[in-house]
Amino acid sequence: MTKREEKILLSHGNGGRMMHDLIENLFLRHFENKLLSEQSDSAILPVNTEEIAFTTDSFVIDPIFFPGGNIGKLAVCGTVNDLAVSGAEPLYLSVSFIIEEGFPMNELELIVQSLAEEAKKAGVSIVTGDTKVVNKGKCDKIFINTAGIGRIKTENNLAAKTKNTKPGDVIIINGPIGDHGMAVMNARESFNFKTQVLSDCACLNGLIKEILEQTTSVTFMRDPTRGGVATVLNELASKISKGIEIEESALPVNKGVQAMCELLGFDPLYIANEGKVVIVASEEESELILKIMRKNELGKEASVIGKIVAEHSGRVVLKSVTGGKRIIDSLTGDQLPRIC
C-alpha cells in the first residue's frame, strides 16, 4: 500500500490506485467475506427461497457520531430492521459511501469498523459497495447508502397479513420510545443537558426472528423511525380502516427523554427510534410475545401500549392519564419547540 493518507482526497474516489488501496486496506479488511473478495461489479448471491425482500435506505445523520452509535452502525441497523420488520431474514447488504474531500481517515475507519461489527452481530454480509469522493463543501462529511436483501418465508410475509388485523388485537413495543431522536438532538444542539440519553440504535432481526418462530398471530410490524410511534400507528389505522387506542400511562419513556421533551415541548410519540419495533398480534399471544421480548437484551422493557378497536376507523386515540381522550395525528412539519 502506498502511504496511508490522513484525510480523504478527491483521488480516493477516482477509480485509480488510491481508490484501490482504500478498498483493499479499509473496506475489504473490515467487511471481509468471500463474496466481497471477488470484487466483481455485482455480487452473485446464493438465495435459496421462494421470495426475497429488498430494501434501501440512505443515511445523512448529523452529527455522524452521537451517544449510542454513529452513522455506520445506523446504516446497518436501519436497513436490517427494514428487512426484519417485513418478516424477512436479512442476508446481504450493499454499502455506498459519498465522502467529502478532506474527511479524516481515522473517522472513516471508525465508521467502517462499526459497519463491520454491526453487520457481524446481525449475521449479514456486506457483499458489494461503492465509493465516491466529492469536492469539499459539496456534501456534509459523509453520507452512506445501504441496500439489503433478505429471504422471506411466505407465512412470514407481513405485508400480506396486515389486512387480517382485527379489533381486540394488541399493540406491543419492545421498550422506551424517543431515545434516538433526543440523543441526536442533544448532541447536535449542545443544550448541555446533564442527563445522558443514548440512542437505541440496534439491529432487531434476532429478536424478531424469535417472535416469528414461536408465534402465529403477528399481522403487522414496523420500526418507528422518523415520525415516531404516532406516525406508524396512523399509517396502520388508515391501512386497516380500524381505530387504534393507546394508553398514555402504558407508554414506556425513559426519564431523561421525558425531561428533555417536557423542557423543549416535544411529544415522545413523535420522536424517532432506531431500535424499536411496533408489533400487532392477537391478545392471546401477547403474553408469550412479551415473554420472548423480555428475555432479549433489546426487549427488556417491552409492554403492551394499546389495542385495535372497531370505533373511530382510521384514527389513533390516546387515553390520557386523567381519563380524557385525544386524537394522535401524524406528524406535520417538524416538531417545534415552545417559546413561552
Added chain:
Amino acid sequence: MKYIDEYRGKELILSIAAELRKVSTKEIALMEVCGGHTMSIHRFGLKGLLPPTIHLLSGPGCPVCVSGQHFIDTALAYSKMPGMIITTYGDLIRVPGSNTSLEKEKANGRDIRIVYSTLDALEIARQNPDKKVVFLGIGFETTAPATAAAIVEAKKAKIANFFVLSAHKVMPPVMQALVEEGVKIDGFIAPGHVTAITGTAIYDMLPNQYGLGVAVAGFEPADLMQAILMLVRQIESGVPKVEIQYQRVVNIQGNLIAQKLLEQVFELKDESWRGLGMIPKSGLKINAEYSSFDAEVQIPVEIPASSEPKGCICGLILRGMKTPKDCKLFGKACTPSDPVGACMVSGEGTCATYYKYRE
C-alpha cells in the same frame, strides 16, 4: 418524574373535579390567557371533567398568533437582504407571511437559523462579524428578559452586528382591553410563567376595578383544576382577588433581576395586536440607549400593508368571542400542515390545539 407525576395523578384530579361539582352553582366563563394553558386543558381532556356551569374561553396568549403579519413580513424582507442571518425560535419558522414563510425562504437559500436561546443568536453574531444577525424577538414577559439580556451582553461585548426585531408584548393591557371591550369573563386563569417574572401586582386592577377573580396557574392538569376551583370559590363567595395556585414557581414580587433587565432595555409602546387592534402601552420597544441594536431603527424596510386572510376568524377567536368550531375554514381549508391563520400555525395557537385534540 418529579414535578410531573404528582400533578398528573388521576385521583387528585378527579377529587378536584368532584369538589368543583359540589361548589359550582353559577354559570361562569373563565378565560385562560396563555396558549400553554389551552394546550394542557385539551391535552388532558379537562373540559370533560368540569361541571356544565363552567365555561373555558381561550385568550390571546399565543405570541405567534397575536403578532400581526407586518412583523413576519419584515422578518421575511430582512431574510432576502444580502449579508443577513435571521435567527429565530422554531415557532415562527412556518408562520405564513403575505407571500412566503421563513421555512420557504430557508429552502430558497436564505440564511435562517433556529435557536433555542438568545445567547445562541448572539454567538452566531460573534462568529459572523461580516454579517448582520437579526434575532426575531417574540413572546411576553417570559421571553422578553432573555432578549434584553442578549442586548445588554451585546453592548458589553461590543458586538455591533447583532439586532433584534422586537414583537415582544406585555400581558396586563390586553387582559384589561378584553374586559373593557365587553367580552363576558368572570375570572382569569393567569399565565404562570409570565407571572413568575412580573409578580402578581400587575393583576390587582382586575379584582379592584372590575370585580374579576384571578388565579395564577401552573401547566399540569392538577394545577389547572385547582386554579379553576380557586376561581369558582372566589366567584361563589363574591370575593374576587388575586391568588397564586402555582406557588412552586410564582411569588408576589416576581423575578426582580428580570424585571430590571426589561426596564433597562425596553420601553412601552402602543402595539397593534392581530384581531384586537391597537392597544395602548402593550408592546415592548427597544429604548434609545440600546437603539443601535434595534433592527427597526438600524435596518429600515418598506413593508406594504397586509390584510388578514379571507374567511379567517382568528381575530374573534383571540378575543374569546368565537371558537375554532365556528370557523368555516377550520379543519378544511385550514389545517396544521396548510395553515391559513396564525392560530393554526403555532403549536400553542387555539386552532392548532383544537385541531390536534379534536374529538
